[in-house]
Amino acid sequence: MMSKILEVNGLTMNFGGIRALDHLDLDVHAGEIVALIGPNGAGKTTFFNCLTGIYVPTEGEIRLTSPLTGKQTLLAGLKPNKITELGMARTFQNIRLFSQMTVLENVMIGRHCRTRSLIFGAIFRPRRTRDEEQDTVDRSYRILEKVGLSAQADEFAGKLSYGSQRRLEIARALATDPFLLLLDEPAAGMNPQETADLVDLIRRIRDDGHAVLLIEHDMKLVMSLSDRVFVLDYGEKIAQGTPAEIGVNAAVIKAYLGEDMLDEEST
Amino acid sequence: MTMISRQDVKRSLLVSLWFVFLSFPIMVIQVNPVERTVVWRWSNMLTVAVASFLLSLLVRVWLFRQEKRLVQVQLSPSPQPSIFHDLLKQQKFRYPLVIAGSVIVLAFPLLFSSYQANIMTTALMYIVLGLGLNIVVGLAGLLDLGYVAFYAVGAYSYALLNLHFDLGFWAALPVGGLLAALFGVLLGFPVLRLRGDYLAIVTLGFGEIIRLILENWSAFSKGPSGISNIPRPGFFGVEMSLDQAMTFMYYLMLGLLAATIFVVNRLQDSRLGRAWVALREDETACQAMGIDKAGTKLIAFALGAFWAGLIGVIFAAKTTFVNPASFTFMESAIILSIVVLGGMGSITGVIFGALILILLPEYLRPLSEYRMLAFGAILVAMMIFKPEGFITGSRRVYRFQAQKNSPILKDDE
Incomplete structure (x- = not known):
């Protein structure tokens, strides 16, 4: 087994009197594709928001370990941009691209936390800044090639088709050089062909050395793609295991199909 | 297809009525506090009514045309650059325009x-x-x-x-x-x-x-x-x-x-x-x-x-x-x-x-x-x-420079 890069212990998130996440444990190893599933409102996106610093969790700890340097960091209270800088990037369930910027520029924004030039560099454009800018363009372009959007590089992001916008979200996240990529329902609204391409893309991303943690409702995608699956219901983890184990887990079937179905099946 | 429908005329009439009502105290009633008389200037009311009706109708026609144009713009594949940008882009116009502009600007206090x-x-x-x-x-x-x-x-x-x-x-x-x-x-x-x-x-x-x-x-x-x-x-x-x-x-x-x-x-x-x-x-x-x-x-x-x-x-x-x-x-x-x-x-x-x-x-x-x-x-x-302003900002197009020793390109060759 490879090293743990993400370790979540007892993560709890309260909104007023409502407990959205209840003492959740989860881990991701380097080079793994892990899926997080659960019925609507189970707390999956809340979990992502806690990980990426958009929410500050009520309780529990999140430990991120870089596979390259072995440096461990506790994420509690860190700002979202700091967490991205550490090497964990995400996409959004409701697409949040910069629609008035070009496709390439969207990816270039992802390079922001890996580049340095500021006011002085912008105004005087010394050699260093020019090299950095060209490097940003080149890398961003390569990422667009990888996700198959290089032909639309100079179009406005808002003009892309739905499926392409989802892929651009992934490209933008990849540009931040993450070792762990969080995908929030990457296949939502995609047609079967686009979904098949997406599965292929996620595999390639994994092969390039990024671990992937994804939320998804498309069970076919989850079962074919992931190494391990975590199941959430009402903010609690009700099961974890390989796709095969999850497929026959009684608690999971109950959560998805309801009590009655299970009773009918057993009688 | 006519550009002015009955709906438009009706709305414009309403607008003109509203204007008449609003402007009544200042345009029609004239009080002379010295002689303690009130002059009713009914002709002013007529002017306001006709003018606001015509103006409102005119705006409606313009808006109608604008909408038609907007639909066309949205259907066309690329954003329509302004005339100004078009002029600047053409080399033929660009330099004369820039030179003429800078001469005027530089010589302005002398001229x-x-x-x-x-x-x-x-x-x-x-x-x-x-x-x-x-x-x-x-x-x-x-x-x-x-x-x-x-x-x-x-x-x-x-x-x-x-x-x-x-x-x-x-x-x-x-x-x-x-x-x-x-x-x-x-x-x-x-x-x-x-x-x-x-x-x-x-x-x-x-x-x-x-x-x-x-x-x-x-x-x-x-x-x-x-x-x-x-x-x-x-x-x-x-x-x-x-x-x-x-x-x-x-x-x-x-x-x-x-x-x-x-x-x-x-x-x-x-x-x-x-x-x-x-x-x-x-x-x-x-x-x-x-x-x-x-x-x-x-x-x-x-x-x-x-x-x-x-x-x-x-x-x-x-x-x-x-x-x-x-x-x-x-x-x-x-x-x-x-x-x-x-x-x-x-x-x-x-x-x-x-x-x-x-x-x-x-x-x-x-x-x-x-x-x-x-x-x-x-x-x-x-x-x-022109709610988006005279000239809308455009986004830059970046050029991708393939590096000679890039491993990706080597594979392709």
Whole structure:
């Protein structure tokens, strides 16, 4: 087994009197594709928001370990941009691209936390800044090639088709050089062909050395793609295991199909 | 297909009725308090009714055409660049236009009277103010209604430094800019979490606070009577007549404008400029992509304020007198109008916006008391027919340079 890069212990998130996440444990190893599933409102996106610093969790700890340097960091209270800088990037369930910027520029924004030039560099454009800018363009372009959007590089992001916008979200996240990529329902609204391409893309991303943690409702995608699956219901983890184990887990079937179905099946 | 439907006529009739009702007390009833008589001017009512009906109908026809055009634009595959951009893009027109433009601009004080040059200097000042505010509003999307406060900081820092320490114009220029930038950061800190309407209200308040301090803290700023006898900018100690000083001021502003355009243009096309636009589009996504929201916003505030500070110093030197009455909310509103009217995030747009907004009231003077009315009507018409501003900002196209020793390309070969 490879090293743990993400370790979540007892993560709890309260909104007023409502407990959205209840003492959740989860881990991701380097080079793994892990899926997080659960019925609507189970707390999956809340979990992502806690990980990426958009929410500050009520309780529990999140430990991120870089596979390259072995440096461990506790994420509690860190700002979202700091967490991205550490090497964990995400996409959004409701697409949040910069629609008035070009496709390439969207990816270039992802390079922001890996580049340095500021006011002085912008105004005087010394050699260093020019090299950095060209490097940003080149890398961003390569990422667009990888996700198959290089032909639309100079179009406005808002003009892309739905499926392409989802892929651009992934490209933008990849540009931040993450070792762990969080995908929030990457296949939502995609047609079967686009979904098949997406599965292929996620595999390639994994092969390039990024671990992937994804939320998804498309069970076919989850079962074919992931190494391990975590199941959430009402903010609690009700099961974890390989796709095969999850497929026959009684608690999971109950959560998805309801009590009655299970009773009918057993009688 | 007719362009005016019965629906339109009905609506226009309603509009005209409403106008008649609204204008009735002032246009129809005329009370003579001396002779204690009331004159009913029914002919005025007719004029208002007919005029408002026709105008409303005209607007409807225009809007109808506009909508048709908008649909066509949306259906076409690429965004339609403006005529102006088209002209500039064609090499044939580009150089003659640019050369003619720069000759006129450079020779302006020689060709026209010093009165004209003075107006033009003011217009140049507002262009720079517009470009500065454009960083905050147009690029970073932070609606700042208190921009005039930084202008005031610049002006008063020169006036006070000169009064107490005898500091000259050229030393005060950077000091005024930097002090304004400092105030920009000071304002920036508390409003980091705010956006949209809330930000607008707080910045509006900030602008008023600065003005009220200047008005009431007499020991510090000499209050409403202001500070006079501020020296004009010197030029290596050369003695200048008033006319010459005005001409010098014009070229000084021209130089500063050129520098501003250069810097703002470079800022737009940089890592920082992209981060601002991304921040304008979606703050949450921006942060999730690793952009430090607070820092990026503060830099925008500071840089925007810096230019206001510079122009403040120049304003104090140009008028040789400052008092708080020059820094009312109206100034902020005009500068904001320049940015919005010209086209948010576009340098050419801001230049056009400033020229129109500053020069139009000057050249409408022959209309005497109807001057501001005509000005207002032009603004309203502008927002109806071209709500995105004269010139919309366009995004840059980047070129991908394949590196020779790139492993990816080697595989392809």
